Amino acid sequence: MFLGVKDFNIIxxxxxxxxxxxxxxxxxxxxxxxxxxxxxxxxxxxxKVEILDDLKNRPVDINPGQFALLLTKEKVYVPKDKIAFISxxxxxxxxxxxxxxxFHVDPGFHDKLLFSxxxxxxxPIVLNYGEPYFPIWFAELKSELDESEAYNKNNEHFGKLxxxxxxxxxxxxxxxxxxxxxxxxxxxxxxxxxxxxxxKSDEKKDRKIWLYGILIGLATTILLKLxxxxxxxxxxxxxxxxxxxxxxxxxxEIQRPNFDSIxxxxxxSLFKKxxxxxTTKR
Numbered sequence: 001m002f003l004g005v006k007d008f009n010i011i012x013x014x015x016x017x018x019x020x021x022x023x024x025x026x027x028x029x030x031x032x033x034x035x036x037x038x039x040x041x042x043x044x045x046x047x048k049v050e051i052l053d054d055l056k057n058r059p060v061d062i063n064p065g066q067f068a069l070l071l072t073k074e075k076v077y078v079p080k081d082k083i084a085f086i087s088x089x090x091x092x093x094x095x096x097x098x099x100x101x102x103f104h105v106d107p108g109f110h111d112k113l114l115f116s117x118x119x120x121x122x123x124p125i126v127l128n129y130g131e132p133y134f135p136i137w138f139a140e141l142k143s144e145l146d147e148s149e150a151y152n153k154n155n156e157h158f159g160k161l162x163x164x165x166x167x168x169x170x171x172x173x174x175x176x177x178x179x180x181x182x183x184x185x186x187x188x189x190x191x192x193x194x195x196x197x198x199x200k201s202d203e204k205k206d207r208k209i210w211l212y213g214i215l216i217g218l219a220t221t222i223l224l225k226l227x228x229x230x231x232x233x234x235x236x237x238x239x240x241x242x243x244x245x246x247x248x249x250x251x252x253e254i255q256r257p258n259f260d261s262i263x264x265x266x267x268x269s270l271f272k273k274x275x276x277x278x279t280t281k282r
Contacts, residue, residue, distance in 0.1 A: 003082075003138045004029050011079065011138065018136075019075045025132055032089070032132035035060075036073035036112060038164050039127075042066045042172050049164050052129040061124040062097065062117065067172055069164050070115040070127070072134060077110040078151075081144035085137045086113065092133055096121020107141065108150025111161040116168070 003011065005026055011017050018031055025032045039050045043066045050060065062068045078084045084105035088097055101116035115134060119125050127133060152158065157165060 001140045002029060003140070008138065011082070015077055015079050017077050017079070017082075017138065019077070021074075028135075030135040030137045033076070033086075033113065033134040033136055034073045034130050034132045035127050036071040037129070038069075038071040040069040040164050040169055040172070042068065047173065049169065059126045059128050061126055062119045063124050064096070064119050064122055067100075067116065067118050069168060069172070070117060070133075071161070071164055072113045072115070073130060075110065075112050076105060076136065078105050078107050078138070079144075080107045080147075080150045081141050082138050083107055083141060084109075085139065086115075087135050088115075088117070089133050089135060092125060092127075095123070095125050097125050105136070106151040106155075107145050108147075108152055110151075111157070111159055114161055114164065114168075 008017075008026055008029070008031065012021055012026075018033075021031075025034075035052075037052050039052060039060050040048075041050065041060070041062065043063055044050065052058070052060070060068075076084065085103055086099070086105060087103065088099045096119055098118045098120050099115060100118050101114065105113065113134070113136075
């Protein structure tokens with residue numbers, strides 16, 4: 001059977017189940033525990049526990065996909081004939097804050113409570129030192145547990161939760177954080193890297209096309225010049241060869257034996273024709 005407000009006040013008076021106790025926090029059959037002095041965030045830049053107090057009174061941001069260890073400000077004592085159940089207020093749950101540390105407190109427990117929480121929401125969840133976030137309910141057991149059956153000094157961390165145990169911090173530091181948010185961030189990083197490589201590949205491809213265009217144009221120009229120069233060379237070679245043949249023929253004609261007689265004959269014929277023309281004119 002769960003205890004109501006009246007019964008809660010009775011056990012508070014008898015056992016001091018909440019220290020320090022604030023009557024205004026006792027509502028709806030539960031007591032609302034508040035955020036204490038120590039907080040550990042898995043994405044903390046220092047990698048250490050953050051210390052909060054009334055003077056700093058600064059908010060704590062639990063980012064999406066991150067875990068946090070939260071120590072309560074109050075100490076809780078659960079009598080051996082009782083058991084307690086804990087949760088997180090609905091307002092923080094609706095933002096995506098999930099309690100992953102368990103939902104009950106053993107009979108005989110007497111210390112601060114350590115909550116392990118996870119932000120499954122899309123936005124940072126902001127918590128403030130001293131603000132009530134953790135409701136606790138007490139229920140009756142049919143019989144009281146013996147000392148050996150209840151939470152006692154043989155249990156780990158018995159009476160030692162004034163600080164967040166380093167053991168749990170080390171566990172959270174090991175390896176990569178495998179959460180949907182971490183996976184989404186990796187996908188975005190891969191996508192961004194792939195897009196960057198595609199852009200660089202396209203730019204490289206464009207540069208290659210531009211370079212190939214220049215090389216093809218240059219090669220075409222050189223080829224055309226070589227063809228033109230080759231054609232001119234062939235034409236010059238043929239003309240030179242023909243000129244050389246003509247000169248050789250002239251030389252051969254000059255060197256013939258009857259060349260002088262032919263010339264003398266032609267000259268005599270010219271003089272005779274001229275003399276005849278003069279006689280006719282007279």
